[in-house]
Amino acid sequence: MFSAYEKEAFIKAVAELLSNDERAQNSNYRIGESEFDFGFFQTKAILAGEDLDVRRTLTTDKFLKTLAKKLGKCELRNLLDGKCHANRTLSCCKGEQQIICNPYDPYRSYDGSCNNLDHPNWGKRGSALKHPFAPCYSDVVSKPARSKSGAPLPQNRKLIVELAEFLKQSGPKESSSLNMFMVFFMETVNSDMIGRANKRAHCPTKGFRGCRADGQDRSAFVSTLSNPLRVSPNDPYYGMFGVRCLNFSPQEKANDRCELKHVPERNMESSYLDLSSMYGEVPHYDANGKLPLFHCGATEPITNSEPIAVHFIAVSGLFSKLHNYCVDRVGCCPQSKGSVAERCRALTIGVYQKIVYEQLLPLLFGEELYNLAGFNCEYNPYEECAVSQVYKNGPGRFPHVWIPDQLAYKYQGKTQWRPLNEYFHNHESFDCTSTLAGALETPIETGRLVDAIVHKFYTTDGQRGTCMPCIDLARNRDSGLCPLVTYKHFIEQIAGEESKCYNTFEDLKDMFSPELVNFMAQHYEHPGDIDVLFSGLDRRAYPGANMPKLVSQSACLEFKRLKCTDRFFYTWNPNLGEGAKHLIEILDFTALYALFTEMDEVPLEPFLVDGPKVPASEVRKYLESVDYLYCQI
Numbered sequence: 001m002f003s004a005y006e007k008e009a010f011i012k013a014v015a016e017l018l019s020n021d022e023r024a025q026n027s028n029y030r031i032g033e034s035e036f037d038f039g040f041f042q043t044k045a046i047l048a049g050e051d052l053d054v055r056r057t058l059t060t061d062k063f064l065k066t067l068a069k070k071l072g073k074c075e076l077r078n079l080l081d082g083k084c085h086a087n088r089t090l091s092c093c094k095g096e097q098q099i100i101c102n103p104y105d106p107y108r109s110y111d112g113s114c115n116n117l118d119h120p121n122w123g124k125r126g127s128a129l130k131h132p133f134a135p136c137y138s139d140v141v142s143k144p145a146r147s148k149s150g151a152p153l154p155q156n157r158k159l160i161v162e163l164a165e166f167l168k169q170s171g172p173k174e175s176s177s178l179n180m181f182m183v184f185f186m187e188t189v190n191s192d193m194i195g196r197a198n199k200r201a202h203c204p205t206k207g208f209r210g211c212r213a214d215g216q217d218r219s220a221f222v223s224t225l226s227n228p229l230r231v232s233p234n235d236p237y238y239g240m241f242g243v244r245c246l247n248f249s250p251q252e253k254a255n256d257r258c259e260l261k262h263v264p265e266r267n268m269e270s271s272y273l274d275l276s277s278m279y280g281e282v283p284h285y286d287a288n289g290k291l292p293l294f295h296c297g298a299t300e301p302i303t304n305s306e307p308i309a310v311h312f313i314a315v316s317g318l319f320s321k322l323h324n325y326c327v328d329r330v331g332c333c334p335q336s337k338g339s340v341a342e343r344c345r346a347l348t349i350g351v352y353q354k355i356v357y358e359q360l361l362p363l364l365f366g367e368e369l370y371n372l373a374g375f376n377c378e379y380n381p382y383e384e385c386a387v388s389q390v391y392k393n394g395p396g397r398f399p400h401v402w403i404p405d406q407l408a409y410k411y412q413g414k415t416q417w418r419p420l421n422e423y424f425h426n427h428e429s430f431d432c433t434s435t436l437a438g439a440l441e442t443p444i445e446t447g448r449l450v451d452a453i454v455h456k457f458y459t460t461d462g463q464r465g466t467c468m469p470c471i472d473l474a475r476n477r478d479s480g481l482c483p484l485v486t487y488k489h490f491i492e493q494i495a496g497e498e499s500k501c502y503n504t505f506e507d508l509k510d511m512f513s514p515e516l517v518n519f520m521a522q523h524y525e526h527p528g529d530i531d532v533l534f535s536g537l538d539r540r541a542y543p544g545a546n547m548p549k550l551v552s553q554s555a556c557l558e559f560k561r562l563k564c565t566d567r568f569f570y571t572w573n574p575n576l577g578e579g580a581k582h583l584i585e586i587l588d589f590t591a592l593y594a595l596f597t598e599m600d601e602v603p604l605e606p607f608l609v610d611g612p613k614v615p616a617s618e619v620r621k622y623l624e625s626v627d628y629l630y631c632q633i
């Protein structure tokens with residue numbers, strides 16, 4: 001029957017793609033310009049070279065959904081686990097596009113291809129995330145997981161609102177010395193390793209609707225491009241506005257080889273930490289090798305990303321400005337060989353990787369875990385550079401809870417506290433130095449889910465917004481992630497730790513406070529039902545770490561893989577000159593602040609509030625004294 005199912009799947013896939021294209025053209029299906037969430041779920045276009053991949057993925061998806069109806073769960077699971085036939089693919093997938101690499105090319109590609117010479121596709125933009133173990137869809141292929149009893153999991157928005165209320169009442173009250181600059185830098189890193197892939201059509205859109213513009217109900221124009229979240233009429237916040245529906249867009253999978261296996265989502269960035277979201281998919285420089293820059297140093301791809309706060313632009317702008325600064329310096333050298341743009345790009349990426357691995361990660365993980373994790377690896381060409389599906393839709397989103405209600409804006413030496421949502425709109429009305437200076441002074445929020453993310457995220461009128469943790473939970477469930485305790489066992493196995501079983505809610509006391517255990521017992525049927533997103537509520541932590549234990553273990557695995565599988569990682573990139581190596585040692589955020597902002601005093605510890613500062617002029621003077629190094633990059 002396989003070939004009949006395949007034919008049927010192909011027809012369904014083509015029909016869906018055609019209908020998506022039609023809907024992208026029809027304004028009834030699109031979120032309108034006057035609506036608060038215009039742009040929030042924006043979709044990229046399916047480009048000419050990507051057509052076939054998208055269609056094959058969708059065909060296989062339809063095929064697997066048919067199998068889910070015809071086969072028993074056990075049979076289907078064995079098939080997708082590869083236990084019946086190795087590497088089985090659909091017949092429509094014959095013929096693979098070959099990428100030819102030049103092993104002597106001294107520079108990275110822009111899409112990540114050819115970083116691994118034996119597997120040119122590894123880490124490339126458009127590749128699949130990875131399932132470290134089989135997902136837990138209730139029908140094995142696509143339907144959301146259910147509770148042990150078979151009942152649906154707790155209702156999304158209700159669970160999040162009640163969790164927010166619980167944390168307000170009895171959550172931990174400690175404060176942190178980490179600042180929001182660090183969070184926006186982490187967001188920059190995140191956007192470099194994971195690119196969102198909402199389901200696409202051939203023309204880009206600012207988002208497809210699932211809800212009516214007034215939010216009071218689902219829209220008549222709901223389609224496969226949207227999957228709106230329900231809100232109860234008794235909702236403590238949205239109830240009074242009559243909002244019963246929140247927009248939400250499902251994401252695209254990536255199975256371009258039509259494999260019969262568990263299929264993860266598509267990553268629209270290269271996985272490598274190569275500033276791909278800043279540099280873009282193809283080189284784009286002026287005649288001198290400089291990046292054309294917009295407000296706060298935004299490159300064109302950064303200008304086109306949404307939803308983003310002006311801080312995110314300003315942080316990535318520090319790196320694009322470094323690129324251009326380098327081009328200016330190299331231009332003054334008596335002789336220079338090779339592409340100036342590419343050598344400055346390699347330097348900029350080197351500085352950025354150094355900050356991530358030598359400054360950010362030790363601070364997040366604490367010394368013990370940092371040393372335990374084995375970041376001192378050598379280049380490993382045998383492992384694929386990929387981000388895991390569970391990290392992306394579960395523990396990797398943990399830093400969202402650090403977002404506060406208000407962020408400081410330090411204009412002409414005076415601090416104003418402004419609500420979060422303001423920074424997402426009219427970016428050009430913000431002064432970039434004041435924005436960054438404010439982020440340095442704003443401590444992260446710990447232990448609470450603030451109204452600015454639970455009710456008013458991305459609002460334009462200060463009242464009606466969307467619910468970011470609800471979107472996170474919806475992503476967790478949509479992508480079929482297995483429960484928290486399953487993931488915990490998986491990590492424990494890797495870390496060589498002992499595992500215990502969780503049969504009763506009481507058993508959770510090793511990782512949750514007694515009050516939280518109570519909360520969970522009131523909402524879930526069984527401890528084994530709790531969603532992995534709540535790994536962020538783990539109260540255990542490694543000594544000196546700034547993240548909960550399970551989250552930091554998860555992040556460790558990802559960052560270790562991204563480093564050790566990168567042939568051009570700055571510590572072993574043979575194509576960096578002596579000047580570049582030296583500059584990478586010298587340049588950090590203190591230097592970038594001194595060079596590219598108007599601050600009189602710049603922080604020595606840029607990720608901490610109230611850290612020590614030094615006069616920017618002194619830093620600049622020192623940096624000028626090493627300008628000669630640019631001639632040897």
Ligand code: HEM
Nearest residue numbers: 183186187190194195196307392396397399400403471475
């Ligand atoms: C103020 C800072 C941040 C804002 C406003 C923000 C906002 C968002 C938004 C709107 C999404 C898309 C949600 C969806 O449709 O699935 C998202 C996704 C995500 N965020 Fe954040 N985020 C921030 C910081 C961070 C940080 C610091 C991290 C962790 C390093 C992070 C990790 C993620 C991950 C893993 C995803 C899913 C992948 C993706 O869609 O890019 N975010 N974030």
Ligand SMILES: [Ca+2]
Nearest residue numbers: 192270272276
């Ligand atoms: Ca990248």
